[in-house]
Amino acid sequence: MREQPKNNIAHDAVKAWRITASIYMGGLFLLIIVGAVLSYIFEITYLYVGIAIVIWVLFLFVFVHLIPKLRYRRWRYEIFEQEVYIQHGILVVTRTIIPMIRVQHVDTEQGPILKRYKLATVSISTAATTHEIPALDEEDASTIRDRISVLARVDEDDV
Amino acid sequence: MCNTEETSLLEQFKQPRRLHPAAMYFDLIRVIKETIFGFGIGLILTLKESLFYFIIFASVFLILLIISSVLSWLRFTYRIEDNELRIEQGIFVRKKRYISLNRIHKIDLSANVVHRIIKLVKVQIDTASSGGGAEVSLSAIKVEEGERLRRALKKRENDFVIDEEKSEKTIPTEKISWSRLFIAGTTSGSVGIILFALLAGFTQIEELIPKRIYNSAYTWVIGQSVVILIGLIIFILLLLWIVGIAGTMIKYGNFIIEKREKELFIRRGLLETKELTIPFERIQAIGIQQSPIRQPMKFVQVFAVVAGGSFDKMEPFPVLFPLIHEREVDKFLQEFLPEFDQLETELIPLSKRSLKFYLFKSSILFILALLATAYFFPSFIWISLILLGLSLWYGWLQFKDGGYAIDGKRFTLQRRVFNKVTVTTYHRRIQSLKKRQHKIQALQKLATIEISLIGLGGLGTHYSLKHLEEKDANKVADWYSYRKTSKNTDLLDPLE
Numbered sequence: 001m002r003e004q005p006k007n008n009i010a011h012d013a014v015k016a017w018r019i020t021a022s023i024y025m026g027g028l029f030l031l032i033i034v035g036a037v038l039s040y041i042f043e044i045t046y047l048y049v050g051i052a053i054v055i056w057v058l059f060l061f062v063f064v065h066l067i068p069k070l071r072y073r074r075w076r077y078e079i080f081e082q083e084v085y086i087q088h089g090i091l092v093v094t095r096t097i098i099p100m101i102r103v104q105h106v107d108t109e110q111g112p113i114l115k116r117y118k119l120a121t122v123s124i125s126t127a128a129t130t131h132e133i134p135a136l137d138e139e140d141a142s143t144i145r146d147r148i149s150v151l152a153r154v155d156e157d158d159v
Numbered sequence: 160m161c162n163t164e165e166t167s168l169l170e171q172f173k174q175p176r177r178l179h180p181a182a183m184y185f186d187l188i189r190v191i192k193e194t195i196f197g198f199g200i201g202l203i204l205t206l207k208e209s210l211f212y213f214i215i216f217a218s219v220f221l222i223l224l225i226i227s228s229v230l231s232w233l234r235f236t237y238r239i240e241d242n243e244l245r246i247e248q249g250i251f252v253r254k255k256r257y258i259s260l261n262r263i264h265k266i267d268l269s270a271n272v273v274h275r276i277i278k279l280v281k282v283q284i285d286t287a288s289s290g291g292g293a294e295v296s297l298s299a300i301k302v303e304e305g306e307r308l309r310r311a312l313k314k315r316e317n318d319f320v321i322d323e324e325k326s327e328k329t330i331p332t333e334k335i336s337w338s339r340l341f342i343a344g345t346t347s348g349s350v351g352i353i354l355f356a357l358l359a360g361f362t363q364i365e366e367l368i369p370k371r372i373y374n375s376a377y378t379w380v381i382g383q384s385v386v387i388l389i390g391l392i393i394f395i396l397l398l399l400w401i402v403g404i405a406g407t408m409i410k411y412g413n414f415i416i417e418k419r420e421k422e423l424f425i426r427r428g429l430l431e432t433k434e435l436t437i438p439f440e441r442i443q444a445i446g447i448q449q450s451p452i453r454q455p456m457k458f459v460q461v462f463a464v465v466a467g468g469s470f471d472k473m474e475p476f477p478v479l480f481p482l483i484h485e486r487e488v489d490k491f492l493q494e495f496l497p498e499f500d501q502l503e504t505e506l507i508p509l510s511k512r513s514l515k516f517y518l519f520k521s522s523i524l525f526i527l528a529l530l531a532t533a534y535f536f537p538s539f540i541w542i543s544l545i546l547l548g549l550s551l552w553y554g555w556l557q558f559k560d561g562g563y564a565i566d567g568k569r570f571t572l573q574r575r576v577f578n579k580v581t582v583t584t585y586h587r588r589i590q591s592l593k594k595r596q597h598k599i600q601a602l603q604k605l606a607t608i609e610i611s612l613i614g615l616g617g618l619g620t621h622y623s624l625k626h627l628e629e630k631d632a633n634k635v636a637d638w639y640s641y642r643k644t645s646k647n648t649d650l651l652d653p654l655e
Contacts (some may be wrong), residue, residue: 001633
């Protein structure tokens with residue numbers, strides 16, 4: 001765990017994450033509009049709505065612009081014959097080793113946003129944990145899934 | 160001889176049998192237990208509207224319940240036929256469940272207070288595949304019949320059972336003495352937990368108590384002298400302490416652990432007898448736990464991390480022995496679980512640099528509290544100071560107790576969150592390994608490691624050791640990683 005894993009995830013991940021974050025921000029914006037309408041009807045000062053908009057803009061910058069970029073930069077994975085090695089986390093960097101012989105099953109998943117960019121998420125389950133590699137190219141994801149499931153077929157050995 | 164006895168045993172169960180009529184009662188109680196919460200809410204909601212309708216509704220519901228209990232008792236039968244345990248049940252939808260005797264993995268008999276009074280047992284039958292909960296549960300049958308059923312179902316292992324009976328004297332067994340149990344109760348620390356639960360509960364209940372009663376009680380308390388109040392508090396604490404002792408006595412009374420051929424067998428409980436069998440191959444790790452109250456007396460509790468299944472949800476990891484002296488642990492493990500002995504080996508301690516992280520984390524809340532009290536209630540500042548001192552001391556303990564050891568395929572980790580916990584496991588039991596590091600840790604060349612073991616219900620059990628020397632974290636990772644050869648050749652750490 002000295003070197004970081006070699007492979008980056010697909011660069012379009014940033015776009016996909018930005019869209020997801022934008023949807024949430026859109027929801028928040030609707031709430032602010034509701035707030036503004038209520039302030040108008042009940043003749044409350046617009047101060048609170050103003051504060052909310054400032055916070056919203058700040059959030060927009062952090063969650064839509066900054067975090068997807070940083071997250072992409074940190075996300076790395078590498079698949080060895082004996083184990084899967086993953087790195088993620090913006091403030092707290094987490095590196096995980098999952099030995100192939102502990103892998104129970106591998107899934108790929110694709111939501112509508114990931115589908116638009118031809119991306120898919122691979123999730124690797126052991127008997128105790130589930131680990132995800134988000135947003136890989138579709139083909140990469142299925143090759144990786146097949147590869148892991150072949151490598152994971154190794155019998156319980158002398159460990 | 161053996162064979163005829165066997166067949167006659169199976170013959171006995173050939174005809175479909177019903178459970179003891181008390182099963183109706185248990186069924187009723189079970190359903191009521193499951194719905195009582197909803198009813199409580201219903202009661203509170205409808206009480207203001209009309210108590211009358213609620214009572215009508217509740218009684219109709221109860222009558223339906225009773226009818227359904229009776230019918231399901233009538234429909235529920237079990238028998239042994241063609242080497243299968245056959246269960247038929249269901250009022251409208253008839254369900255049949257056939258379980259091949261070969262597949263039966265575990266048969267547990269248990270009895271609660273009601274069972275004991277009318278001399279009944281509950282039989283729970285599990286197959287190897289089942290994840291959580293018993294595959295088949297016979298809620299009430301006569302004790303002798305339960306024993307016979309167990310023997311009939313276990314017939315496959317008959318030869319082995321006879322062997323076991325022959326060598327019965329040599330089966331290692333360990334009981335807990337009453338004096339130990341008493342110590343366990345007095346140091347259970349349940350005072351704190353109960354007090355906390357009461358406080359938490361009280362804030363909820365407060366709203367339900369009529370204002371007038373609450374106010375008059377409040378003024379009464381305020382009106383008393385300090386001496387009486389302190390006396391009252393001491394009295395309540397004493398009472399809680401006794402409740403704690405009684406609770407431990409009831410829970411762990413008659414505790415016995417037996418080592419059998421392929422499993423550990425535990426039976427315990429003063430009022431409600433519970434039994435548990437733990438197959439050796441399901442044991443993922445062994446741990447010992449020591450609460451701060453027990454630390455000066457050097458008493459610990461031994462537990463096992465088991466894949467799937469314990470006594471109940473409140474106790475995710477079965478206790479293998481409720482109270483044992485530190486120096487007896489090794490003997491106990493050698494006898495029952497030799498592959499996990501020497502649990503308290505020499506540990507590699509944490510780096511001195513990690514002390515500040517522990518001190519900061521344990522005391523930060525209390526430092527803030529100190530500032531707040533200094534500003535708002537300067538006269539109570541001594542309380543905050545004491546708490547701050549305690550928290551710093553605790554941080555120091557957490558630092559001092561953290562450590563790990565690698566011995567061949569064996570991995571031992573010790574850490575303190577509140578209690579001091581030492582767990583030991585094997586390479587093949589660790590499902591994945593994490594190394595975590597934030598910016599400040601990276602600057603200080605420290606890292607957190609976390610191992611994941613199989614725990615209850617597929618969720619996994621995770622043990623982490625915080626602020627380990629980064630070099631040590633990498634050592635653990637190298638030990639865990641399977642691609643050692645490549646690492647040793649091209650990724651050698653220049654520091655080493």
